[in-house]
Amino acid sequence: MNRRLNVAVIGAGYWGPNLARNFRAGADWNLASICDVDIDRARRVADAVGGVPVTTDLQAVLRDPLIDAIAIATPARTHHPIALAALAAGKHVMVEKPLADTRERGEEMVRAAEANGLVLMADHTYCYTPAVLKMKELIADGALGDILFVDSVRINLGLIQPDVDVFWDLAPHDLSIMDFVLPGGLDAASVAAHGSDPLRTGKSCVGYLALPLSSGAMAHVHVNWLSPTKIRQMVIGGTKRTLVWDDLNPQQRLSVYDRGVDIDSVSKVTGVDTRAANISYRLGDTWAPALPEREALGGVVAEFAAAIRERRPARTSGAAGLRVLSILGAAAESVAAGGVPTPVFSAARAVEGVAA
Numbered sequence: 207m208n209r210r211l212n213v214a215v216i217g218a219g220y221w222g223p224n225l226a227r228n229f230r231a232g233a234d235w236n237l238a239s240i241c242d243v244d245i246d247r248a249r250r251v252a253d254a255v256g257g258v259p260v261t262t263d264l265q266a267v268l269r270d271p272l273i274d275a276i277a278i279a280t281p282a283r284t285h286h287p288i289a290l291a292a293l294a295a296g297k298h299v300m301v302e303k304p305l306a307d308t309r310e311r312g313e314e315m316v317r318a319a320e321a322n323g324l325v326l327m328a329d330h331t332y333c334y335t336p337a338v339l340k341m342k343e344l345i346a347d348g349a350l351g352d353i354l355f356v357d358s359v360r361i362n363l364g365l366i367q368p369d370v371d372v373f374w375d376l377a378p379h380d381l382s383i384m385d386f387v388l389p390g391g392l393d394a395a396s397v398a399a400h401g402s403d404p405l406r407t408g409k410s411c412v413g414y415l416a417l418p419l420s421s422g423a424m425a426h427v428h429v430n431w432l433s434p435t436k437i438r439q440m441v442i443g444g445t446k447r448t449l450v451w452d453d454l455n456p457q458q459r460l461s462v463y464d465r466g467v468d469i470d471s472v473s474k475v476t477g478v479d480t481r482a483a484n485i486s487y488r489l490g491d492t493w494a495p496a497l498p499e500r501e502a503l504g505g506v507v508a509e510f511a512a513a514i515r516e517r518r519p520a521r522t523s524g525a526a527g528l529r530v531l532s533i534l535g536a537a538a539e540s541v542a543a544g545g546v547p548t549p550v551f552s553a554a555r556a557v558e559g560v561a562a
């Protein structure tokens with residue numbers, strides 16, 4: 207399949223224009239249509255990218271035999287029906303985060319894609335930024351050693367969403383990054399979540415997630431719509447080095463610290479472990495990897511095309527999106543139970559046929 211692939215963007219609201227612009231610029235794609243319930247909004251996006259056919263008729267797009275793929279940029283509650291209809295029509299599908307509005311619906315989407323031999327890709331855009339790709343490379347190469355903890359903060363004075371709480375709005379970014387860069391992905395058996403609604407909006411506006419990982423590491427995520435300051439930062443600590451990602455610092459998005467605690471020996475006395483003897487603190491150099499500057503969505507649309515052409519799961523596959531959904535679903539149960547640790551549904555591991 208050497209020709210350009212034909213894609214339709216479904217949804218011309220907040221994210222659709224960004225997708226349309228990158229599909230139009232991508233060497234692998236022909237932007238064939240923009241579909242939205244608001245035809246004037248669709249026309250504005252089409253005009254901004256140099257002119258594209260527009261429609262309000264989703265079924266007409268899905269019936270078109272020349273359309274190879276669709277990219278869904280609609281509210282989360284609509285992802286499931288649109289994706290299932292597209293997969294049934296033989297179209298490859300990319301879906302903006304979150305994959306669906308429930309874990310059960312996400313699982314159905316993943317299984318439908320697998321059954322039809324089609325690509326279902328989660329648009330986890332951050333995973334295609336130069337900084338996160340470098341994070342993945344450093345961890346895979348062993349530069350940090352064994353991972354001990356992940357601490358992530360994503361806070362800002364943001365728009366309170368009408369249909370989702372702060373966990374579903376902000377945490378998918380951090381969870382998808384962890385799933386992408388950590389060896390073995392985001393493998394958590396349980397999650398403890400605490401949410402707060404100080405403005406009485408009816409949904410959590412401030413939230414905290416604690417995830418013990420199967421490797422023995424601990425992951426923590428703080429999300430907040432009410433902070434007057436904006437922070438997007440992740441700290442990943444290992445036995446050798448610690449990595450700090452600061453997305454709002456374009457001059458130095460990544461810093462690697464050769465600092466930490468070394469336990470030189472562990473003695474055993476009458477069956478009891480003692481670790482007090484030889485603890486030392488390592489104070490080494492700090493360095494910042496050089497990173498190229500390029501738009502992450504360009505990498506997203508290129509990966510979508512590559513997965514279709516090579517008949518393989520995308521790097522951020524439907525299964526990756528399902529792992530994130532499983533965490534979010536368990537977090538919602540934990541919040542409702544007052545922060546009690548809640549098991550993470552393991553069906554995400556039952557669809558390894560489409561896992562990245």
